[in-house]
Structure formats: structure tokens, C-alpha cells
Amino acid sequence: MDSPLGRKLDPGVVTFVVLNIVGLLAYLNPFFAPGLHEDGLQSFAHKTDAPIVFAAAATLCLVLAVADLTAGGLNSKSLAALGVLAALAAVLRTITLPAGANLYFFLVILGGYAFGFRMGFLLGALSFFLSAVVTGGFGPWLPFQMFASAWMGSSAGALRLVTVHAGRRTEVAAVVAFGILWGLLFGAITNLWSWPFFSAGPDISYEAGLGPVETVRRYWNYYILTSFGWDLLRSICNAVILVFVGGPLLRALVRFRERFSFELRLTVLARKIGSRR
Incomplete structure (x- = not known):
């Protein structure tokens, strides 16, 4: 694929950008299409577009994985690591802690931090899908949870770009x-x-036509009343687990990433040498 400037565009980059656009549009669509609302019937939320969003997300994630494999961004070992981490995270999500907290998040965060933002995106999306298979948690909410989890893993990979030259303790504190x-x-x-x-x-419901300030204020009220307490306990759970296992597990994952990254560089170099002959 060529850009207007004559440079070839990485299919993986294009797919990754499209994936994020799909997720943003899926979340923001109801705010710009007030005709979709059916007051008082929350069960109607995304009843028609959720299957489309899920199909698009699953297809594009597969395309992203294939594109990275073809371009050398992934190899068989890194793909296997992705599968193992996703399966472990899915199993951990079945372990419910007090107040609804669970062990799912720390593994996606550490995996995304160690392997980068694109693999972190795939890890977050795949692990949440697998957890839905394990728990039977299929519904119109699933693709939206997959995108939120994918953004968590992806942003963890982006965090590493900021802390890559920091000391190990600083890295763990940042995580x-x-x-x-x-x-x-x-x-x-x-x-x-x-x-x-x-x-x-x-004071807590969405109403089409309100300005952004009033909309944000209402959502803030809604969030504080319905979700903040549970999310705060989840944050505490994340902190406790990452303090105890974040350092050792992060070192192990980074060592593995560095090993397969070295092998990938050798493979790409061999391909370039072979293509010149």
C-alpha cells in the first residue's frame, strides 16, 4: 500500500489505526444519533450495532496479527506468548475477589508494557473475548469491554516508551x-x-442536545453514584498485586521479549540479504 508521498504504508499500522477508529465510533455513535435511544429500556442499548462492532473488531484483530507476522513484528514464539498470556488473563478473570475486583488487569498491563502497544492491544482484546467464552459473558456489552481492555493493554505499551530509560524501580512504580x-x-x-x-x-441521565459541559457533569454524577466505589476497589487490587508481583514478572516478560526481538531482527536481516541475491 502506497501513500501519496510514495512511501509504503505498513498494513499493520493501517489496521491498528482503523481498529481504534472503529472502537471510538462504536462508543460515540449514540451521542450523535439520538434516534437510537429508547428511554427507560436499557436492554435496547446497542442491540443492532453490537454484533457488527464485534465482527469488525475480531476481523481487524486477526488482520493485525497476520500483518505483524508477515512484516516480522511477530514470530511463532511471540504469537504463542500472546496466546498463553491471553488464556491466563481469561482464567484469572473468573477468580472473583471481594467487591467484584479480580486478577485480570495486572497481566494485561504487564504484558502490554513488556511487548508493546500493538501486541498489548491484541492481548487486551483477545483475553477479554476468551474470558467471555469461559464465563458465558456474551452480550452487546462484550465488544465495548474488548476495546476498553485493548486500550488498556495498548496504553501500557505506550507507557514503556516513556519509562524505557528509567530504572527498574521507577518502571515498577509507573506500572x-x-x-x-x-x-x-x-x-x-x-x-x-x-x-x-x-x-x-x-441530573444523571444523558439528554440529546445538551452542551459538552453539562453532558460531562451528568456523566460524572452518574459515574460517582453507580461505579466509582467498585472501580476504586479495583484500583486498590491492581496496586496490591502489581506491588507484589510486578517487578519479578515484568523482568521475566522483558527478558523473553528481548530474546524473541533479537531473533526477529536476525530473521528480518536474513530476508533482506536473501532478497538482494
């Missing part, structure tokens, strides 16, 4: 703070899939 933040962000993001269809009171 712990990141886990606390995403304990809140995950709930704040996923609530948006159904909030536009929620009808309870004028």
Missing part, C-alpha cells in the same frame, strides 16, 4: 500508578456503552 489509574478508567469507559440509554433522573 503500579498506571494500574491504579486504569482501575478507574476501565469502569469510566465501559459505562459509556450503556449510559446514553439510561433513564433515571435529570
Whole structure:
């Protein structure tokens, strides 16, 4: 694929950008299409577009994985690591802790941090899908949860770009703070899939035509009343787990990433040498 400037575009980059656009449009669509609302019937939320969003997300994630395999961004070992981490995260999500917290988040955060933002995106999306298979949690909410989890893994990979030259303790501290933040962000993001269809009171419900300031104020009230307490406990759980296992597990994952990255560089170099002959 060629750009207007004559340079070839990486199919993986294009697919990754399209994936994020699909997720953003899926979340924001109800705010720009007020005709979709059916007041008082929250079960109607995304009843028609959720299967389309899920199909698009699953297809594009597969395309992204194939594109990275073809371009050398992934190899068989890194793909196997992705599958193992996703399966482990899915199993951990079945372990329910007090107040609804669970062990799912720390593994996606550490995996995304160690392997980069694109693999972190795939890890977050795939692990949440597998957890739905294990728990039977299929519904119109699933693709939105997959995107939120994918963004968590992807942003963990982006965090590493900032802390890559920091010391190990600084890295672990940054990951712990990141886990606390995403304990809140995950709930704040996923609530948006159904909030536009929620009808309870004028101070916490969405109403089409309101300005952005009033809309944000109402959502803030809704979030504080319905989700903040649970999300705060999730943040605490993330922090405790990452403090105890974040350092050792992160070192192990980074060592593995560095090993297969070295092998990938050798493979790409061999391909270039072979193509010149």
C-alpha cells in the first residue's frame, strides 16, 4: 500500500489505526444519533450495532496479527506468548475477589508494557473475548469491554516508551500508578456503552442536545453514584498485586521479549540479504 508521498504504508499500522477508529465510533455513535435511544429500556442499548462492532473488531484483530507476522513484528514464539498470556488473563478473570475486583488487569498491563502497544492491544482484546467464552459473558456489552481492555493493554505499551530509560524501580512504580489509574478508567469507559440509554433522573441521565459541559457533569454524577466505589476497589487490587508481583514478572516478560526481538531482527536481516541475491 502506497501513500501519496510514495512511501509504503505498513498494513499493520493501517489496521491498528482503523481498529481504534472503529472502537471510538462504536462508543460515540449514540451521542450523535439520538434516534437510537429508547428511554427507560436499557436492554435496547446497542442491540443492532453490537454484533457488527464485534465482527469488525475480531476481523481487524486477526488482520493485525497476520500483518505483524508477515512484516516480522511477530514470530511463532511471540504469537504463542500472546496466546498463553491471553488464556491466563481469561482464567484469572473468573477468580472473583471481594467487591467484584479480580486478577485480570495486572497481566494485561504487564504484558502490554513488556511487548508493546500493538501486541498489548491484541492481548487486551483477545483475553477479554476468551474470558467471555469461559464465563458465558456474551452480550452487546462484550465488544465495548474488548476495546476498553485493548486500550488498556495498548496504553501500557505506550507507557514503556516513556519509562524505557528509567530504572527498574521507577518502571515498577509507573506500572503500579498506571494500574491504579486504569482501575478507574476501565469502569469510566465501559459505562459509556450503556449510559446514553439510561433513564433515571435529570441530573444523571444523558439528554440529546445538551452542551459538552453539562453532558460531562451528568456523566460524572452518574459515574460517582453507580461505579466509582467498585472501580476504586479495583484500583486498590491492581496496586496490591502489581506491588507484589510486578517487578519479578515484568523482568521475566522483558527478558523473553528481548530474546524473541533479537531473533526477529536476525530473521528480518536474513530476508533482506536473501532478497538482494
